[in-house]
Amino acid sequence: MKRGLAVGATLLFVSGILTACGEEAAVQEPAPEIEAGEVTEVAAAASSTAETKVFGPHEGVNQPVVPVKMERVGEHEVNIEMTAQITDIEIAPDLMYRAWTFNGEAPGPLLIVNEGDMINFKLINIDPAIPHSIDLHAVHAAPSVKFADIMPNEEGVFSYPANDPGVFMYHCGTDPVLAHIANGMHGTIIVKPADGYPTDSEIDREFVMIQNEWYDYNNLEDFANGEPSQVVFSTKALNEGDRNTNGDTFSLKDEPLTANVGEKIRIYINNMGPNEVSSFHVVGTVLDDIYIDGNPENHMTGMQTILLPASGGAVVEFTVTEAGDYPIVTHQFNHASKGAVAVLRVAAE
Numbered sequence: 001m002k003r004g005l006a007v008g009a010t011l012l013f014v015s016g017i018l019t020a021c022g023e024e025a026a027v028q029e030p031a032p033e034i035e036a037g038e039v040t041e042v043a044a045a046a047s048s049t050a051e052t053k054v055f056g057p058h059e060g061v062n063q064p065v066v067p068v069k070m071e072r073v074g075e076h077e078v079n080i081e082m083t084a085q086i087t088d089i090e091i092a093p094d095l096m097y098r099a100w101t102f103n104g105e106a107p108g109p110l111l112i113v114n115e116g117d118m119i120n121f122k123l124i125n126i127d128p129a130i131p132h133s134i135d136l137h138a139v140h141a142a143p144s145v146k147f148a149d150i151m152p153n154e155e156g157v158f159s160y161p162a163n164d165p166g167v168f169m170y171h172c173g174t175d176p177v178l179a180h181i182a183n184g185m186h187g188t189i190i191v192k193p194a195d196g197y198p199t200d201s202e203i204d205r206e207f208v209m210i211q212n213e214w215y216d217y218n219n220l221e222d223f224a225n226g227e228p229s230q231v232v233f234s235t236k237a238l239n240e241g242d243r244n245t246n247g248d249t250f251s252l253k254d255e256p257l258t259a260n261v262g263e264k265i266r267i268y269i270n271n272m273g274p275n276e277v278s279s280f281h282v283v284g285t286v287l288d289d290i291y292i293d294g295n296p297e298n299h300m301t302g303m304q305t306i307l308l309p310a311s312g313g314a315v316v317e318f319t320v321t322e323a324g325d326y327p328i329v330t331h332q333f334n335h336a337s338k339g340a341v342a343v344l345r346v347a348a349e
């Protein structure tokens with residue numbers, strides 16, 4: 001709404017300037033001598049909606065979600081196939097963002113492999129306009145070779161060993177990386193530890209949560225020097241039937257995550273940035289066990305808030321001892337006030 005008003009105000013302002021006298025009739029609609037293109041261009045600078053400002057080559061491009069393909073083809077080998085594509089995402093009520101995505105989701109689909117797996121990765125770039133790529137933080141690989149750009153309407157195949165357990169970010173690494181991440185090309189890959197976590201047997205319920213920021217639509221200047229317009233959470237399906245949401249201000253408030261009193265909850269959390277850290281905090285409990293970056297070796301206990309750098313992940317575990325609503329936030333409340341609040345609704349058994 002606020003942005004809609006801003007665009008309207010800009011249009012009125014521009015109309016006034018261009019017609020020089022600000023007659024009432026001219027304010028109602030652009031004067032005939034104004035080229036429509038001029039107005040569109042100026043108005044676009046203040047807008048973030050897909051309807052009013054779209055990267056030229058992506059005008060009219062809104063590609064349907066393509067399910068990710070993950071197939072185990074051997075005891076220690078998995079094939080993953082993803083698309084790079086352009087898809088509209090609702091990031092706040094009635095605010096659409098023409099996101100650059102993996103598979104039409106932002107954050108992209110959750111990837112899950114086992115420690116020791118060889119990942120055979122195929123990236124199909126169906127964006128008709130620009131190259132994209134995949135940078136997996138979970139692997140050792142030469143970026144210039146294995147994270148290489150895939151041109152529009154082409155595909156690339158790369159193999160990577162996943163030998164480190166944890167909760168890792170993946171993202172598009174194509175220049176300018178900031179634009180590709182801020183426009184939505186990021187996600188989480190979980191590499192499950194071969195020997196599990198020492199607290200596995202205590203866990204009753206688990207979720208995935210991801211934090212990311214949104215800025216003015218495809219505005220590299222705002223990505224680089226501005227403040228995020230929205231800071232958001234999403235959840236992704238860890239098991240079949242779990243929810244998949246995009247990074248938005250409302251989904252995890254309108255429809256809370258749910259648990260029962262007395263349960264020990266595990267959350268796989270990952271911060272996409274692109275720019276901000278997360279001070280991840282669950283109101284009404286203490287984080288009993290924390291595995292920084294999701295590695296079982298990085299076990300910490302009894303923490304109130306964990307710091308996730310841009311790209312950083314963790315596994316956090318806590319108990320809910322009373323029924324009620326438990327907000328989950330980044331304790332940087334300027335960011336929480338921009339959307340980064342989820343609710344865990346705990347029912348009496």
Ligand SMILES: [Cu+2]
Pocket residue numbers: 084100131132133172173174180185
């Ligand atoms: Cu990209």
